[in-house]
Amino acid sequence: DNIFIRNANSESSSGGGGGGGFDKETIRPNLVIGSKAIPEGNAGSKISIPLTITNMSNYEARNIKITPQLPDGIFVIDQMMLDKTVGSIPAKKADNIVFQFDISRDAKAGTYKVPLTIDYTNVYGVVFPTETVEIYIRISNTNHPPELVVREARSSLREIPEEQDFTVTFEVWNMGTIEAKNVTIELTADSEHFYILDSLTKQYLHELKGLQSKEISYSLKTKKGMQSGTYGITLLMTHDSAEKPATYTMYVNVLGTEEEEEEEKDDIDIITENIITPQEAVLAEHPFTTSFTIKNTGTTSAKGVKVSVESGNTILPRSLNMLNIPEIKPGEAIPVAFSFMATKESESRSYSIKAVIEYRNNDESVRKEQYMGVLIENPEEEEEEEDKTLNTVPKIIISEYSTEPVMVNAGENFTLRMKFLNTNKIKAVQNMKITLVINEGSEETGSVFSPVQSSNTFYIDHLDPGKASEKEMVMYTIPDAKAKTYVVKAIFEYEYEDNDQLKTNNMEDLFGIPVVQPAKLETTEVIVLEPAIVGEPVYLTSEFYNMGKVSLTNLMIKAEGDFDTKESNYFVGNFEMGSSDYYEAPITPLRPGETKGILVFTFEDSAGQAHRIEKEFTVNAMEASPVMNPGFPGGMDPGMMDPGMMDPGMEGMNGSRIPIVPISIGAGVVVLIVVFIIVRKKRKKRKEMMLDEDI
Incomplete structure (x- = not known):
């Protein structure tokens, strides 16, 4: 009953049987x-x-x-x-x-x-x-092509004398998200006024990554014989994909020979430069270092400067977190560095480290803060990481954000762009609501930022693992916002699946928006205290007011034109908001007739940007003429005649020989003295009124 099959083929098909003619x-x-x-x-x-x-x-x-x-x-x-x-x-x-x-x-x-x-x-x-x-x-495609701009420009000297070396530094920033390749930076300065030291006008970068910046410095020297004024220094920036070079012009204030003798005011101003943080992600429990330079840009030595860092509970200092510097001389820069390490409990995200610089400027205590960012990565072994990822809550972070314009102006709209990233490699999130909260504001106007024709909430229906979603919002800044960086809190509420169950989670992230106040210097028309005589001083007067909500710095007023203006400069320096003052200084006409001139106001705003206001005036000058005695023939002074030439009847022509010339000169001097006393009294009275207001 057994059946034996020979030459059986292990390959089988359900599509039909074998046979000699099988296809x-x-x-x-x-x-x-x-x-x-x-x-x-x-x-x-x-x-x-x-x-x-x-x-x-x-x-x-x-x-x-x-x-x-x-x-x-x-x-x-x-x-x-x-x-x-x-x-x-x-x-x-x-x-x-x-x-x-x-x-x-x-x-x-x-x-x-x-x-x-x-x-x-x-x-x-x-x-x-x-x-x-x-x-x-x-x-x-949400990428932006490379675009080079100068985010900050500064000079090593606020006021530069003749034949003086100085350094200008530009922070070149790539506003795009794509790197700029083969970047060329070229400095152009007027060769009539400046030497470019080391003959270095061009600098090259292999690439500048998106949303990254690079500081470029040049050494220059002012030439002898320069007139006092503001001079432009221009930077040209280009790269492989740029159609034409981008340009940026900064202005430096040069003091001519007549202004070098001006007495310097005691001033201390400590700034931070050359901030260096790790460019790549730092592993948890691995040390890293941040460093920066503190520089005294004032005119007086700073003593007892204290530098400290605050990094929170997750980023721990491995070096002393406080340094005491006995003295920083004017123009001196001192490098400082601090070492840190992220704990094993740290998360894979960006952490901020705050540096605090404290010193005294005369009787005033000054505290400045500088924030630095470092990206921490906390990896686990592959199996543990996979198990942990499966059992952990997906985290949402703000991977990128930007504002347009970069420096937000108080009282104006701006566009906020944000990219939200799901850092989890396995789990997606859904029904995500993102609410922006700004705690700072004012009692009159509320929050410092408010959405325009929308709410302060974003909604994302679904976000896959490792994916990002971009959103943007137009916001308005209240007019009385202080000039500083405001911290914005983003609150995330979303759902995710865990073991076939739908769960919810809340978390937060922080970012900063810098706000600047527009400078508003109001001036009255220039009054010329005539009459004006060639070779004699004539006074100019004008009142000016700080109508903005931010102090102005380095306020200088001077007259320009075809006059002798050596005595026309008035350096105000810092001009607080709500303050008022007036300008009063002499100029000397050099030729008769109508001559036009300008009164120039120059200052810097809270962002360090230079401003220039010009007010035109006109002087009608008369030629100086000799004083003549109308009682004598030809207007001659009898004191100038030979006694033998005098007619006996001339002695009684005017009753007696009155000295007309000395009296006329004396009367002119008296008039000038009276005008000068009135002007000085007005100035004293205004100063007393300003002092009473300050008290």
């Missing part, structure tokens, strides 16, 4: 490729293309190879083999594959067609003709 090509699988949704990716990042290959036939498919035909200019190819292979797919079964490609940062947004070729065999090794199917992917 193996009829055993043809039917493969279908599909996906749940159109894959999406952002330029400059990776895109994942998950595909499901389903065998719809009753025959097994083997040696399956899927090859994508990628469109030009969209992807960065860094793989030798682009195809995916599957050993076999049984009848009525399916298998999954995933393609991953780097999207070019320059890829244009849009939906693209990607043809896929399919090669396969059946169980008998028969190779069937290549089949082609088409899938679609969607590309978005």
Whole structure:
């Protein structure tokens, strides 16, 4: 009853029996490729293309190879083999594959067609003709091209004498998200007034990454014989993809020979420069160092300067967190450095470290703060990390943010752009609400920032693991906002799945928005105290008021024109908000007739930007003439005549010989003295009124 089968073939097919005339090509699988949704990716990042290959036939498919035909200019190819292979797919079964490609940062947004070729065999090794199917992917591009601007410019000297070396430093910032390559920075300064030391006018950078900055410095020297005034120094910035160079002009204040003797005011001003923090992410429990330079830009030595750092409970100092510097001389810069280490409890995110500089300026205590950022990464072993990721709550952070303009003006609208990143590698979040909270403001106007025609809330329906979503909002800054950086709190509320259960989570992140107050210096018309005589001083007067909400610095007033203006300079220095003062100084006409001039007000605002206001005036000067005695022929003074020439009757011509010339000169002197006394009394009275207001 037993049956024996010889030469049995291990390969089988449900598609038919054997036989001498059996055609193996009829055993043809039917493969279908599909996906749940159109894959999406952002330029400059990776895109994942998950595909499901389903065998719809009753025959097994083997040696399956899927090859994508990628469109030009969209992807960065860094793989030798682009195809995916599957050993076999049984009848009525399916298998999954995933393609991953780097999207070019320059890829244009849009939906693209990607043809896929399919090669396969059946169980008998028969190779069937290549089949082609088409899938679609969607590309978005939120990148901004490189754009170079100067975020800050400063001079090593506020007022530069003749034949003096000085340094100008520009903070060149790439406002784009894409790096600028082969950057050329060129300085142009008027060769009539400045020497460029070391003959160095051009500097080169291989690249400047997006949203990063680089300080560029040049050494210059003023030439002899320069007149006092404000002079421009221009920086040209270009890179590979720039159509034309970007330009920025800073202005420096030069003191001519006549102003070098002016007495310097005692002043101490400590600033921070050359801030250096780790450029890459720092691993937890690994030491790192931050450093910066503190410089005294004032005219007086700073004594007893204290520098301390505050890093919180997660970032611990490994060195002393406080330094005492006995003295910093004017113009002296002292480097300081502090060492830290993130604890093992730290999170993978950006942390801020605050440096505090404290000193005394005369009788005033001064405290300045400088924030530094460091990115901490806390990795675990692969298995532990995967288990931990599966059981942890997904975290949302603000990976990037920017404002337009960069320095927000009080009383104006600005655009806030933010990018929210899901740092979890496995879990997605959904129904996310983001609320922006600003605690600072005023009793009259409320919060310092308020949304324009919208609420202070963002909504994101879904955010995949490792993905980011960009949002923007137009906001208004209250007019009486103080000039400083305001801290904004972002509160995240969202849902996520954990063990097939829907859970909720709340978390917060912080960022800062710098606000500046516009400078408002109001001036009256210039009054010329005539009459004006060639070679004699004539006084100019004008009142001026600080109508803004921020103090002005380095306020200087001087007259310009075809006059002798050596005595016309008035240096006010710091001019507090709400203050008023008046200008009164002499100029000397050099020629008769009508001559126009300008009264120039120069100052710096809270952001260090230089301003110049000009008020025009006109002087009508008369030629000085000799005083004549009208009682004598030809107007001659009888004192100038020979006694023998006098007619006996001339002695009684005017009753007696009155000295007309001395009396006329004396009368003119008396008039000048009276005018001078009145002017001085007015000035004294105004000063007393200002003093009473201050008290």
